[in-house]
Amino acid sequence: xxxxxxxxxxxxxxxxxxxxxxxxxxxxxxxxxxxxxxxxxxxxxxxxxxxxxxxxxxxxxxxxxxxxxxxxxxxxxxxxxxxxxxxxxxxxxxxxxxxxxxxxxxxxxxxxxxxxxxxxxxxxxxxxxxxxxxxxxxxxxxxxxxxxxxxxxxxxxxxxxxxxxxxxxxxxxxxxxxxxxxxxxxxxxxxxxxxxxxxxxxxxxxxxxxxxxxxxxxxxxxxxxxxxxxxxxxxxxxxxxxxxxxxxxxxxxxxxxxxxxxxxxxxxxxxxxxxxxxxxxxxxxxxxxxxxxxxxxxxxxxxxxxxxxxxxxxxxxxxxxxxxxxxxxxxxxxxxxxxxxxxxxxxxxxxxxxxxxxxxxxxxxxxxxxxxxxxxxxxxxxxxxxxxxxxxxxxxxxxxxxxxxxxxxx
Numbered sequence: 001x002x003x004x005x006x007x008x009x010x011x012x013x014x015x016x017x018x019x020x021x022x023x024x025x026x027x028x029x030x031x032x033x034x035x036x037x038x039x040x041x042x043x044x045x046x047x048x049x050x051x052x053x054x055x056x057x058x059x060x061x062x063x064x065x066x067x068x069x070x071x072x073x074x075x076x077x078x079x080x081x082x083x084x085x086x087x088x089x090x091x092x093x094x095x096x097x098x099x100x101x102x103x104x105x106x107x108x109x110x111x112x113x114x115x116x117x118x119x120x121x122x123x124x125x126x127x128x129x130x131x132x133x134x135x136x137x138x139x140x141x142x143x144x145x146x147x148x149x150x151x152x153x154x155x156x157x158x159x160x161x162x163x164x165x166x167x168x169x170x171x172x173x174x175x176x177x178x179x180x181x182x183x184x185x186x187x188x189x190x191x192x193x194x195x196x197x198x199x200x201x202x203x204x205x206x207x208x209x210x211x212x213x214x215x216x217x218x219x220x221x222x223x224x225x226x227x228x229x230x231x232x233x234x235x236x237x238x239x240x241x242x243x244x245x246x247x248x249x250x251x252x253x254x255x256x257x258x259x260x261x262x263x264x265x266x267x268x269x270x271x272x273x274x275x276x277x278x279x280x281x282x283x284x285x286x287x288x289x290x291x292x293x294x295x296x297x298x299x300x301x302x303x304x305x306x307x308x309x310x311x312x313x314x315x316x317x318x319x320x321x322x323x324x325x326x327x328x329x330x331x332x333x334x335x336x337x338x339x340x341x342x343x344x345x346x347x348x349x350x351x352x353x354x355x356x357x358x359x360x361x362x363x364x365x366x367x368x369x370x371x372x373x374x375x376x377x378x379x380x381x382x383x384x385x386x387x388x389x390x391x392x393x394x395x396x397x398x399x400x401x402x403x404x405x406x407x408x409x410x
Contacts, residue, residue: 004392024085029123048103057138077119087384136357141176194377208288223277332368339400
């Protein structure tokens with residue numbers, strides 16, 4: 001029922017848009033490359049018999065009517081934009097697989113009670129403006145006029161970029177859906193990790209999207225000559241920071257679900273023969289359980305303060321962002337599990353450590369996701385890869401899940 005070859009051919013065609021000399025893809029929001037990708041996918045939507053439109057936030061939407069035109073819509077999709085020099089599966093697979101699912105329904109004359117919409121969201125990645133999920137925020141009704149003031153590296157605001165793409169930034173609120181208009185949102189996405197690969201499984205069901213907590217830790221000590229200051233008289237900010245990083249590793253590993261990452265590190269004054277008097281580093285802490293994540297945060301900071309006291313240095317902590325995790329709904333998970341049972345797939349669940357558009361939809365409708373195995377867990381990289389066969393497995397699992405959600409009258 002799913003045409004694996006068609007999915008693969010369409011993915012390969014998309015990969016030529018925004019292709020870089022380094023072998024990756026750059027498709028930033030409101031650029032000609034993103035528009036070309038949307039134009040191409042619009043032709044696929046029309047082949048699938050969908051009515052196609054662009055909403056006020058720039059989202060590309062293809063709609064299949066249901067028996068009851070007034071029933072809440074089942075939404076399915078992903079995004080077509082990329083990070084700088086990214087891969088071809090993060091986002092596009094979810095859009096192409098969704099179009100394929102609806103094209104298969106057309107070819108098999110399958111009718112559903114609920115309408116179904118395939119959405120290619122605008123700017124999920126946030127690579128251009130350092131502010132992402134613009135399209136899904138628009139549909140969720142959380143995109144504000146202030147958000148449109150974010151600028152890219154050339155000083156162009158989101159509002160200006162929208163206008164250059166033929167959109168009216170003053171009308172983004174019209175993209176918002178009303179409560180009750182959407183029955184559920186489902187997204188197929190590559191895992192971007194190695195869990196499915198280690199389990200030798202092509203697909204999995206996502207239990208929730210981890211919420212990132214970002215902190216900046218600033219440690220201030222005392223600079224000194226590296227050769228003349230005895231070890232017991234030092235107030236080395238970097239030594240304290242190193243001990244804190246080990247604490248992060250230990251505490252995050254204890255829960256079995258939390259991940260902690262130090263992604264940025266600055267050491268001052270930076271001389272090879274000078275004891276560091278100031279260190280700044282970031283902490284990215286994630287879990288799908290907010291209480292677990294915040295408990296790990298508390299233990300890390302408590303031990304960090306103890307380390308600073310022993311080392312004779314000072315600690316200042318800045319909160320950069322605190323995003324709540326988003327659990328996937330029982331409605332969508334149940335529909336997916338029923339689909340897996342019908343297909344004979346092992347029902348395996350796992351969390352998403354990365355953010356996705358569904359996070360923005362959580363207050364609008366029940367949300368859920370399916371993951372497809374990623375080779376070596378590589379993503380946001382030209383080497384990003386999911387096999388043709390795995391893409392096919394993901395598409396058929398998505399197809400069955402959509403049908404389970406859209407065929408029911410409630």
